[in-house]
Amino acid sequence: MKIENPNPIQWRFSERATQLQSSFIREILKITQQPEIISFAGGLPSPATFPVDVMKEAFDKVLTDSGKVALQYGPTDGYLPLRQWIADRLSEGGAKIVPEQVLMVSGSQQALDLLGKVLIDEGSKVLVETPSYLGALQAFSVYRPEFVSVQTDDHGLVPESLDNVAQGARLLYALPNFQNPTGRTLSLERRQQLVETCARLGLPLIEDDPYGALSYKGAPLPKMVAMNPDGVIYMGSFSKVLTPGIRLGYVVAPLGLIRRLELAKQASDLHTSQLTQMVVHHVVKDGFLDQHIPTIRQLYGDQCQVMLDAMDQHFPQAVTWTRPEGGMFIWVTLPKHIDAMALLDEAIKHKVAFVPGSPFYANSPETHTLRLSFVTVPPERIRAGIEILGKLIASKL
Amino acid sequence: MKIENPNPIQWRFSERATQLQSSFIREILKITQQPEIISFAGGLPSPATFPVDVMKEAFDKVLTDSGKVALQYGPTDGYLPLRQWIADRLSEGGAKIVPEQVLMVSGSQQALDLLGKVLIDEGSKVLVETPSYLGALQAFSVYRPEFVSVQTDDHGLVPESLDNVAQGARLLYALPNFQNPTGRTLSLERRQQLVETCARLGLPLIEDDPYGALSYKGAPLPKMVAMNPDGVIYMGSFSKVLTPGIRLGYVVAPLGLIRRLELAKQASDLHTSQLTQMVVHHVVKDGFLDQHIPTIRQLYGDQCQVMLDAMDQHFPQAVTWTRPEGGMFIWVTLPKHIDAMALLDEAIKHKVAFVPGSPFYANSPETHTLRLSFVTVPPERIRAGIEILGKLIASKL
Structure with a gap:
């Protein structure tokens, strides 16, 4: 043969x-x-x-109660009750986030890939922190941008330095809480300055926040998305607060952008496991986290x-x-x-x-x-x- | 704020x-x-x-025996025992496929996206059947190829028609078994002709095979990847033989290409759920399918x-x-x-x-x-x- x-x-x-x-x-x-x-x-x-035991019980419960639905193809945007839970939780800071703004993804890395796909052309100027998260550089690189490193110090990114470099940039990627790799936190004052500066410059700001919940002392600082939901793209993940192996994250963005990201997601992998989303919703809905x-x-x-x-x-x-x-x-x-x-x-x-x-x-x-x-x-x-x-x-x- | x-x-x-x-x-x-x-x-x-019950028992078993491993980040190429199982199964047709040639993906749609990412530049000529699978057109479109439709008849794609159009093409995408949308099967003779023609032309052939196992009468026809493992890229899926909601598929390719696909996968979403792969391996390893x-x-x-x-x-x-x-x-x-x-x-x-x-x-x-x-x-x-x-x-x- x-x-x-x-x-x-x-x-x-x-x-x-x-x-x-x-x-x-x-x-x-x-x-x-x-x-x-x-x-x-x-x-x-x-x-x-x-x-592990909580996850095991949740898989058992979801498969027992809703096995045929959990194991079938699902919607590209994700499992609505979980998107609602995320929207409600993000709205606690005062901003009004609706579930239609939430797209479920297969881990935050996929959000980076989709954002690159939808926002970056070859040669597009992309602003990143100095240093920045390696996985983001890797995801964006595929779309062949021109990276421009933005100045940082012990309090994180320096908002004043943006004016010099923002002209024509497609986005600014920042990791404000306990940054990977530096462990630095962007101060509250800087967050406000940064959000205002980006709004003034018309520069989309990506707030990547995988570690925000892992504050050792007291409540984390306010999220930038709460300061300007129309200009900030927020990325969250269950990897650091639950488990990474299930590959579940989410991206929150204004409706015009989230629809494009959803189309890109559909072309990339149709949707993220419905079973996983239902299990995570079952785990988190009553306050486990x-x-x-x-x-x-x-x-x-x-x-x-x-x-x-x-x-x-x-x-x-x-x-x-x-x-x-x-x-x-x-x-x-x-x-x-x-x-x-x-x-x-x-x-x-x-x-x-x-x-x-x-x-x-x-x-x-x-x-x-x-x-x-x-x-x-x-x-x-x-x-x-x-x-x-x-x-x-x-x-x- | x-x-x-x-x-x-x-x-x-x-x-x-x-x-x-x-x-x-x-x-x-x-x-x-x-x-x-x-x-x-x-x-x-x-x-x-x-x-459903088989899946439920498998989730329980894997989480009980190996919960911490299943819920941790895993390797980009996938869970080795499952890749070995796939390689062994594909080798039954006579070709020698090794697990290193198998990349696990989050459903076949992701294989299409990764193939597009790695093989298609703007304006690249991409050959598809007439008609072709919509999801493939959608995935490849993102990379802005020039699609060329290849002639088909009741026995599927017409190999003789390739010579006229293959010049400079990056790939030929074909779905030989019970094609979506036509339900047609590529005859055995045509398979051999097609594989030979593509080898002669140096044209990479993608064999997408989500339905191959669903033959109503007798054994399915031989896979094209078994006829030329060095020139055929094979795509398989657990969606139609087990369940689609878990999002699990695989792509099999020569080593030089599979390494590129793996890098693209790493940038796209790091890896596919380790838990899901371990569960599916547990389900299939003793012959359940x-x-x-x-x-x-x-x-x-x-x-x-x-x-x-x-x-x-x-x-x-x-x-x-x-x-x-x-x-x-x-x-x-x-x-x-x-x-x-x-x-x-x-x-x-x-x-x-x-x-x-x-x-x-x-x-x-x-x-x-x-x-x-x-x-x-x-x-x-x-x-x-x-x-x-x-x-x-x-x-x-």
């Missing part, structure tokens, strides 16, 4: 495909998943926080403190780092002459891993930066790993 | 987004889902075939026969239609002066619905064609609906 000696195909890839690159983090993870390595390289939430999220905050906050204490003790004075008030990451700035990529090679020999900072920069990488995650590493191993890393850095001074 | 009187954003969409269109079928479905309408418009599998698929074939085959019998009885002689040997669809050709779109408006007034054929044509639609699905309609309603439709058509002669 097999044909004889066929000509080998010369694959001709699209121009966008020739520049597709694997996420550097995903490559590092393959190396650092060996159990003897103390890995601060992960970006994964701690499985200790996954409510309000009990569950504090347990995640406690775990991550404690481990963050262990890492910060160990860094205070073991890191040389010439090194600086962020002190996150939530989320999963600490950002480290080494003396300029230390290349974090070279440091990683040595660290792995000493059984410690982290993510070098360079891949998080859209332009002009600062090679003396690195990202540490503390969420999946037990306290004693955090202390041991930080001590090793401190000595290694000290040896370079 | 809300800012005062912001300027409304003038959304500037990408060029590709300005031509995004909703699937005509999805629009029709909204109208025809009213229970009083006898709808032959659906493309959905029958929920009567969904093994071998008992289950015959029950679907029986149901669909019986209902297809009911519809064909009713058409023989009630449709005027001037009408012709396909006699599918599997799958979910019958394709009807009316006398040329009858416009199926206008007929639909009238049919809906008489409480019967179908899908007009025009949207399935990439070029030069034949407006006197239509698609009927029989899978979700009980026999007595099939007979009643076909009688009404027959009278309506007769009144136009």
Whole structure:
């Protein structure tokens, strides 16, 4: 049946495909998943926080009560009761968000892809933070924009710096709460300035908020979407507050845009699992997250403190780092002459891993930066790993 | 907190987004889902075939045994044991397919999107059948190809017609088994000719096979991927043999291409639900589909026969239609002066619905064609609906 000696195909890839690159983090993870390595390289939430029994009961309940519906094709925009729940929750901040503005997606990464598909042409100017979330750079890159890095400092993005670069830009992508990779939080004053500046400039602002609920101390700051629902595109996710493996996120946008995103979603994968959406709705509808999220905050906050204490003790004075008030990451700035990529090679020999900072920069990488995650590493191993890393850095001074 | 009187954003969409269109079928479905309408418009599998209890037990088992793994982020290429199962099953035809060639996706529609992303530039020539699957036209359209329709007849695509049009084409997209929309099957001889022709021309051939297992009579014909694994890209799905709501499909391709598709998948949505993949593997690994698929074939085959019998009885002689040997669809050709779109408006007034054929044509639609699905309609309603439709058509002669 097999044909004889066929000509080998010369694959001709699209121009966008020739520049597709694997996420550097995903490559590092393959190396650092060996159990003897103390890995601060992960970006994964701690499985200790996954409510397995609650999920199991919810799958059982939904399949028992509504199996035939849950297992059938569903609407592209998503499961209405869950969209209503999201809209209601986002409206608590004072803005009026309606379910028609909510599109369910297969994890936040898909929202980034759909936004790129719908808003970015080849050469479009796209504004991102310095540094920015790697997954967003990767998703947008497919559509071949020109990235422009916007100035940031310890309080996050600097709104004043926008006026110089916003001309003709298609969007600004920002991650205001406990940013990946820096752990920084955009201050309340800056949020208001940023929303006003974007509104004045007519610049669409994407507020990516996967970690917003993971504030260690008190309530999170107000969301920017609540300050201007007509100009801000909000991205949320169940990955960090429930579980990531089910792939469920959402994007909230003004109606004109959300309809385009829905059409792009339909062409991309028809819709996100109806079963998953019904299960998550069953889990969250009676307030489960309000009990569950504090347990995640406690775990991550404690481990963050262990890492910060160990860094205070073991890191040389010439090194600086962020002190996150939530989320999963600490950002480290080494003396300029230390290349974090070279440091990683040595660290792995000493059984410690982290993510070098360079891949998080859209332009002009600062090679003396690195990202540490503390969420999946037990306290004693955090202390041991930080001590090793401190000595290694000290040896370079 | 809300800012005062912001300027409304003038959304500037990408060029590709300005031509995004909703699937005509999805629009029709909204109208025809009213229970009083006898709808032959659906493309959905029958929920009567969904093994709800089997799925429920599998979710329970996987979450009990491996909850923390199933709910964590997973690899982009997919859950290895399921990829191995797929590779083994596809290798039964004689070709040697390895799991590294299998990429798990969130339903076949995503495979179409990823193939478009990786293989199509603006203006690329893309060859499709006449008519072709609407979802493929929609997915590829986003990447702005020039579609070229390839000649077909009752035995499917005509391989001889390729030589005239293949020059410079990026790919040929074909659905050889019980095609959507025509229900036609590509004959064995044609399969061999087609694979040989594509190999000779260096033309990548996409074999989309969602319905292949749903053969009413005997074993399905050999897959084209088995005839030339180095030149054929195979797409499979669990939607029609298990359930569609879980969104699980796969694409099988030579290694050079599959790596690009994997990178595109990573940028698009990181990975497909690990939980879903583990559950499906648990369901299929011990041969469940071998008992289950015959029950679907029986149901669909019986209902297809009911519809064909009713058409023989009630449709005027001037009408012709396909006699599918599997799958979910019958394709009807009316006398040329009858416009199926206008007929639909009238049919809906008489409480019967179908899908007009025009949207399935990439070029030069034949407006006197239509698609009927029989899978979700009980026999007595099939007979009643076909009688009404027959009278309506007769009144136009």
